[in-house]
Amino acid sequence: MDRRFLTxxxxxxxxxxxxxxxxxxxxxxxxxxxxxxxxxDLKDLVxxxxxxxxxxIIKPDDVKLTKVxxxxxxxxxxxxxxxxxxxxVISNILQDEPIIEGRLALRGNQGLPSLIPVGMRAVPIRVNxxxxxxxxxxxxxxxxxxxxxxxxxxxxxxxxxxxxxxxxLSAGQAIQADSRGQPINATTVTLLCTPxxxxxxxxxxxxxxxxxxxxxxxxxxxxKTAGREVGQLFGGYTKAPSSKLKMTNNSSNNNVxxxxxxxxxxxxxxxxxxxxxxxxxxxxxxxxxxxxSEIVEFRGNIKTIGTVAPRAN
Numbered sequence: 001m002d003r004r005f006l007t008x009x010x011x012x013x014x015x016x017x018x019x020x021x022x023x024x025x026x027x028x029x030x031x032x033x034x035x036x037x038x039x040x041d042l043k044d045l046v047x048x049x050x051x052x053x054x055x056x057i058i059k060p061d062d063v064k065l066t067k068v069x070x071x072x073x074x075x076x077x078x079x080x081x082x083x084x085x086x087x088x089v090i091s092n093i094l095q096d097e098p099i100i101e102g103r104l105a106l107r108g109n110q111g112l113p114s115l116i117p118v119g120m121r122a123v124p125i126r127v128n129x130x131x132x133x134x135x136x137x138x139x140x141x142x143x144x145x146x147x148x149x150x151x152x153x154x155x156x157x158x159x160x161x162x163x164x165x166x167x168x169l170s171a172g173q174a175i176q177a178d179s180r181g182q183p184i185n186a187t188t189v190t191l192l193c194t195p196x197x198x199x200x201x202x203x204x205x206x207x208x209x210x211x212x213x214x215x216x217x218x219x220x221x222x223x224k225t226a227g228r229e230v231g232q233l234f235g236g237y238t239k240a241p242s243s244k245l246k247m248t249n250n251s252s253n254n255n256v257x258x259x260x261x262x263x264x265x266x267x268x269x270x271x272x273x274x275x276x277x278x279x280x281x282x283x284x285x286x287x288x289x290x291x292x293s294e295i296v297e298f299r300g301n302i303k304t305i306g307t308v309a310p311r312a313n
Contacts, residue, residue: 042067045098046078052093054115054139058084063099076101088114112190115169121198122169124190125205127212137189141168142215145191145201149208160227162204165220167192 045068052062063081077098078084084099091103105114116122127137137143145163150156170190189212193201204210297304 041070043070043073044079045073046081046084047096047098048093049095051095052089054089054092057086057088058099058104060085074098074100090115112170116192119194121193121195122190123193123198123201124188125201125210126187127189127210136214137168137171137212139168139170140217142166142217142219143168143189143191143212144215145204146211146213147204147208148211154229156230158227158229161223161225162200163191163193163197164222165215166197 044065046063047066049062049064052058056062060081063084065081077100084104086107087104089103090105093099093103112122143166144161145166146159147162148157148159151158168189169192172188191201201210292307295306297306
């Protein structure tokens with residue numbers, strides 16, 4: 001073998017060993033530092049063990065702790081289970097979803113009051129069978145409020161939209177929709193309102209009839225409507241004029257008002273009936289004479305037919 005080749009091979013092996021030893025020394029010094037840094041960056045986070053619905057009070061079995069990095073820790077999250085236990089849920093929470101402050105109410109606020117934000121009001125109204133019993137309005141939906149009544153300055157009945165894009169808090173005693181999407185039979189619906197909207201809604205319910213109409217949950221546009229009167233429903237329909245004469249009551253004489261033209265009625269035609277002469281009745285012709293009677297006589301094989309004249313009356 002060539003000595004030069006062996007020399008180059010030996011130098012290469014020595015160089016590789018030196019580089020490998022230096023690399024392992026550097027990795028061995030940096031490994032514990034990085035592991036300790038990862039351990040110090042982890043933080044406890046409270047998450048849901050199962051889906052939690054609106055109105056449910058959190059129990060210790062409903063949540064658990066998990067480790068997340070400091071950068072992944074959500075704003076408003078909790079690091080201890082004791083901080084969320086016995087607090088009602090105001091927004092649906094999914095499984096393994098972090099529990100945050102915005103989805104919980106304060107301790108002691110249970111049921112519907114826990115769903116009312118600060119500064120808002122919950123106003124219950126009575127609905128008819130079409131809206132309530134049929135189950136079209138369920139918690140979480142958006143509705144418009146229409147009222148029908150007679151305004152003080154008007155003569156006819158008017159229907160107008162008084163409130164728009166109102167959120168339904170509850171239907172009857174249910175504060176959340178059925179998990180299967182089934183209708184909820186209810187005669188009262190509670191709407192989330194501002195104090196001014198609560199006054200409008202209460203006045204509309206006392207002075208007229210309220211009707212709720214559904215709208216798309218993603219539609220937040222407020223429409224401007226002028227309302228509808230009874231006369232607009234029937235188009236150009238007008239009442240037929242009266243045919244009676246307008247009479248004026250004068251103290252000196254009772255005369256027909258000259259401003260109203262009298263109605264000329266055609267005179268009735270009187271028809272006289274004239275009795276005609278009796279028509280003589282024609283005499284009926286006498287009945288024909290009866291046919292003569294026949295007498296058939298058999299003598300052996302000989303047949304003889306004779307006639308007999310009828311007897312005169």
